[in-house]
Amino acid sequence: MKILYRYLYKKLTVYLLVIVPSFTFVAILAELVELLRKAKNLDYQAIALYVLYQTPEKVYYILPVSVVVAFFLLARDLINSREIYPILLNGISLKRLGLAVFVFPVFVSIVQLVNLELVMPEAKRKAESIYGFLKKKPKTEPLIAYNSWVTIDKNTFMYFSFLDLRTKKGKGIVILRHSGDFSPVLRIEGKQFFIGEQIKIKNGKVITINSETQISLKKFSEYIFPEKIDIENFKKLIKVKKPVSIRQLYRSAVIAEKFGYPASYYWSKMYSKIATVVAPVILAFTFYPLLWNRKKTSIVVMAVLLLAYWYSTAFLTSIAQSNVIPYYGIFSVDVIYLLLGVIMFRKLRFSEL
Numbered sequence: 001m002k003i004l005y006r007y008l009y010k011k012l013t014v015y016l017l018v019i020v021p022s023f024t025f026v027a028i029l030a031e032l033v034e035l036l037r038k039a040k041n042l043d044y045q046a047i048a049l050y051v052l053y054q055t056p057e058k059v060y061y062i063l064p065v066s067v068v069v070a071f072f073l074l075a076r077d078l079i080n081s082r083e084i085y086p087i088l089l090n091g092i093s094l095k096r097l098g099l100a101v102f103v104f105p106v107f108v109s110i111v112q113l114v115n116l117e118l119v120m121p122e123a124k125r126k127a128e129s130i131y132g133f134l135k136k137k138p139k140t141e142p143l144i145a146y147n148s149w150v151t152i153d154k155n156t157f158m159y160f161s162f163l164d165l166r167t168k169k170g171k172g173i174v175i176l177r178h179s180g181d182f183s184p185v186l187r188i189e190g191k192q193f194f195i196g197e198q199i200k201i202k203n204g205k206v207i208t209i210n211s212e213t214q215i216s217l218k219k220f221s222e223y224i225f226p227e228k229i230d231i232e233n234f235k236k237l238i239k240v241k242k243p244v245s246i247r248q249l250y251r252s253a254v255i256a257e258k259f260g261y262p263a264s265y266y267w268s269k270m271y272s273k274i275a276t277v278v279a280p281v282i283l284a285f286t287f288y289p290l291l292w293n294r295k296k297t298s299i300v301v302m303a304v305l306l307l308a309y310w311y312s313t314a315f316l317t318s319i320a321q322s323n324v325i326p327y328y329g330i331f332s333v334d335v336i337y338l339l340l341g342v343i344m345f346r347k348l349r350f351s352e353l
Contacts, residue, residue: 011074023065024058024059038135050127060115060116064112067108072302075292079294098288109279112276145163155178156227162258162261173201186208190202198225201224264323275331279309286305312333
């Protein structure tokens with residue numbers, strides 16, 4: 001029994017190792033043609049690096065479809081080589097066979113998660129940087145920054161909990177200034193702030209330290225920090241990662257909600273990412289019963305269901321961003337496909353037996 005399952009896992013792995021690079025090459029090639037058509041810097045080393053850094057994202061979206069194709073090829077191979085008959089005649093039903101091989105898409109989903117959380121964030125950041133260089137476009141700014149330290153000058157440092165980079169308004173600011181021997185001389189805290197030519201701070205306190213025995217504290221409703229701030233250069237100092245992984249999107253959503261900033265974009269993207277991670281398992285379970293139907297119409301049905309899955313998920317993600325539906329409504333497509341898979345799985349039988 002274990003020998004049979006290892007044999008099937010091996011075949012699925014071989015199919016996947018052929019399908020994924022093929023689909024990825026086509027996807028990269030299509031994007032590369034568009035990039036070369038619009039690129040203003042034809043730096044071939046940068047182009048090669050761009051392709052390399054784009055690969056994890058392409059694989060992330062290609063893997064779910066590749067699993068379905070791998071299962072389809074496995075079923076066709078077993079049928080055409082007539083290997084399915086000794087399997088069935090030895091008392092191994094298609095249902096039992098399916099439950100065994102479903103370990104494979106679970107493994108693929110784990111690969112999806114590792115790719116999304118550990119590989120894609122850094123790869124996508126580098127790809128976007130190279131893309132801007134090739135097209136001579138300025139770097140796109142994130143919507144929000146949070147929990148960051150910024151050096152204003154060699155003796156002055158600023159920390160903020162939250163900053164909206166479009167309105168230049170933020171919450172939770174601390175400014176520290178020290179003397180040449182690193183002795184603290186000034187600490188300013190405020191609940192709200194605005195960055196313009198200077199930093200306007202509201203509802204806070206100023207702690208001035210002249211010596212160990214001379215410390216003064218003064219509360220204020222509004223305070224102007226007398227330091228000229230170039231907002232464009234200031235933005236360059238803020239190290240913000242554009243949220244890509246589930247953890248980053250969750251953190252951004254929680255921070256945004258905490259400070260009253262619209263978080264629907266981050267929540268909808270996070271649930272969409274989770275849906276794509278589990279997509280190999282959902283699609284494999286749904287399509288498995290259709291693989292053993294030798295009617296030609298089954299291929300058309302699978303193609304329609306596959307397209308409907310991706311377009312429906314994308315549509316629900318877009319309307320979830322506008323708060324038309326709850327964020328978890330994105331999973332309604334997965335629930336429908338799972339129910340469909342359960343119904344077909346219960347009626348599963350090989351059409352020739």
